[in-house]
Amino acid sequence: MKRMSWLISWVGRTDHEAAESGAEQDIGPIATALAGPKRYDRIYLLTNYPFERSRRYCHWLQKRSGYGDSSVDLFQVDLPSPIDYAAIYSEVSKNLKEARLPRDDIDLTFHLSPGTPAMAAIWIILAKTRFPATLIQTSRERGLEPVDFFFDLASDFLPEFLQRSGDRIGRLATGLTDTAAGFAKILHASDVMRRHIALAQRIAVHEVPVLVLGETGTGKELFAEAIHATSTRSDKPFLAVNCGAIASELANSELFGHKKGAFTGATANRAGHFREADGGTLFLDEVGDLPPDTQVRLLRVLQSGEVTPVGASAPVKVNTRVIAATHRDLPADVAGGRFREDLFHRLAGGILRLPPLRERGEDVALLIDAFLKRINQDAHGRPEAQEKTISPQARALLLAHPWPGNVRELYHTLVRASIWSTTPQIQPSDVSSAVLQPFKPGATLLDQPLVPGFSLQEVLDEVTRTYLSRALNQAGGRKSVAASLLGFANYQTLDNRMRKVQLMPDGQTSEIKSIKKSDEK
Numbered sequence: 001m002k003r004m005s006w007l008i009s010w011v012g013r014t015d016h017e018a019a020e021s022g023a024e025q026d027i028g029p030i031a032t033a034l035a036g037p038k039r040y041d042r043i044y045l046l047t048n049y050p051f052e053r054s055r056r057y058c059h060w061l062q063k064r065s066g067y068g069d070s071s072v073d074l075f076q077v078d079l080p081s082p083i084d085y086a087a088i089y090s091e092v093s094k095n096l097k098e099a100r101l102p103r104d105d106i107d108l109t110f111h112l113s114p115g116t117p118a119m120a121a122i123w124i125i126l127a128k129t130r131f132p133a134t135l136i137q138t139s140r141e142r143g144l145e146p147v148d149f150f151f152d153l154a155s156d157f158l159p160e161f162l163q164r165s166g167d168r169i170g171r172l173a174t175g176l177t178d179t180a181a182g183f184a185k186i187l188h189a190s191d192v193m194r195r196h197i198a199l200a201q202r203i204a205v206h207e208v209p210v211l212v213l214g215e216t217g218t219g220k221e222l223f224a225e226a227i228h229a230t231s232t233r234s235d236k237p238f239l240a241v242n243c244g245a246i247a248s249e250l251a252n253s254e255l256f257g258h259k260k261g262a263f264t265g266a267t268a269n270r271a272g273h274f275r276e277a278d279g280g281t282l283f284l285d286e287v288g289d290l291p292p293d294t295q296v297r298l299l300r301v302l303q304s305g306e307v308t309p310v311g312a313s314a315p316v317k318v319n320t321r322v323i324a325a326t327h328r329d330l331p332a333d334v335a336g337g338r339f340r341e342d343l344f345h346r347l348a349g350g351i352l353r354l355p356p357l358r359e360r361g362e363d364v365a366l367l368i369d370a371f372l373k374r375i376n377q378d379a380h381g382r383p384e385a386q387e388k389t390i391s392p393q394a395r396a397l398l399l400a401h402p403w404p405g406n407v408r409e410l411y412h413t414l415v416r417a418s419i420w421s422t423t424p425q426i427q428p429s430d431v432s433s434a435v436l437q438p439f440k441p442g443a444t445l446l447d448q449p450l451v452p453g454f455s456l457q458e459v460l461d462e463v464t465r466t467y468l469s470r471a472l473n474q475a476g477g478r479k480s481v482a483a484s485l486l487g488f489a490n491y492q493t494l495d496n497r498m499r500k501v502q503l504m505p506d507g508q509t510s511e512i513k514s515i516k517k518s519d520e521k
């Protein structure tokens with residue numbers, strides 16, 4: 001495909017004056033640009049001067065620069081003032097959109113010099129965001145020169161900008177009531193969460209990638225779903241992928257697809273998750289676990305908006321928003337060379353750092369009540385079910401616990417406490433039995449009361465689950481490493497044990513999937 005090049009510019013005062021004075025020296029910025037070595041296919045001029053005056057300028061320009069009638073176009077743009085930034089931005093954007101820009105087959109060049117400084121500033125903003133373009137300027141002293149800005153608006157400035165404006169909105173919105181629907185599932189009472197929700201709502205409407213950092217179980221996936229549901233992509237797919245659970249040799253094919261025959265076992269074409277989520281959002285959980293070559297490919301996809309399936313020669317366009325998450329200390333991984341710095345910046349179009357539950361006591365209190373209500377509702381109608389309440393002493397124990405597994409752990413502790421308690425009111429002893437702690441002689445798992453409902457198998461499974469999860473966490477999700485930490489001969493043994501105790505590859509128990517289902521109701 002032959003690419004065309006267009007020069008786009010305002011017609012400024014000095015351009016008009018140059019044409020009107022007929023001076024040979026001072027030919028004005030546009031004619032100076034056209035005197036350069038580059039030949040454009042189209043000269044696209046905007047004017048906020050009387051149209052007739054600018055039309056006469058165009059005739060002069062064509063004659064002077066040797067461009068034919070058909071290659072110079074003039075458009076009238078009405079502005080209330082040539083220094084009204086908002087009007088310049090919206091009128092120019094409208095005009096360029098009407099010209100069906102940006103287009104793959106057209107290289108745009110914006111000329112900064114003609115017009116007011118406000119007009120130049122808007123060209124820079126448009127070139128760095130919605131209408132990617134080369135920037136040039138001209139001056140009497142130096143003639144034509146390119147303008148280089150070594151920054152990327154999305155990765156260098158938006159995170160800071162969003163953080164600042166999000167904080168401001170957060171402060172203004174203390175007591176926020178109009179939380180967007182997608183965020184309603186995120187139960188919270190703390191100011192810190194309110195601020196994060198306000199920031200996330202703001203990020204949601206921007207088309208930037210998002211990085212969600214936080215300990216396990218802090219709600220990273222819940223935020224990702226809410227951001228998707230609040231974005232313009234809400235009617236398109238939301239696909240969650242746990243990168244830590246993908247074998248490294250399959251990561252490229254899983255994410256970017258493959259062609260039939262690309263490798264042994266590739267018996268059919270595969271679209272890959274990027275294309276499966278086309279138009280929507282791809283949630284890359286545990287992104288820090290991606291192998292180095294997949295990190296390179298991911299960066300390329302984010303830069304170009306194209307994926308090249310394994311074994312394919314031609315790239316395919318995709319329009320997939322990425323929200324990435326990890327419980328790892330990603331900046332430390334960048335410093336240690338385990339995660340690419342350029343990818344980190346690219347992913348961090350918006351950054352959310354979700355605080356652990358132990359730093360938000362008000363949320364624990366609210367979540368206890370909300371989860372207990374949900375547990376009672378879920379149990380309703382079962383013959384053995386009893387409506388449970390919680391004693392003040394048991395609640396105090398829950399409030400004092402540090403919750404290393406955060407919200408997920410709190411929910412499961414309440415599920416266990418309500419199943420294990422034999423009375424309608426959950427007592428402190430039920431809570432201390434239900435809280436999972438590292439296996440130590442004398443700890444609660446060894447002190448379980450032998451009462452109806454006790455099951456030795458349940459206790460053993462719980463111990464197994466705890467150790468498998470810890471090993472998977474410590475191994476960053478790599479099953480073979482986790483298996484050797486546990487003293488298993490191979491990862492198949494780990495897989496078998498995980499299946500037996502219903503532990504999902506991401507360290508969740510299968511019960512948590514059922515919370516997600518009930519969340520979706």
Ligand SMILES: Nc1ncnc2c1ncn2[C@@H]1O[C@H](COP(=O)(O)OP(=O)(O)OP(=O)(O)O)[C@@H](O)[C@H]1O
Nearest residue numbers: 185186187216217218219220221222327407408515
């Ligand atoms: N503020 C909250 N309100 C209600 N439910 C929550 C909240 N935070 C988390 N949860 C629930 O806790 C569970 C864990 O949350 P989520 O999966 O989003 O955490 P995560 O940070 O992505 O965890 P991981 O790092 O282990 O993948 C989910 O079932 C989620 O619905």
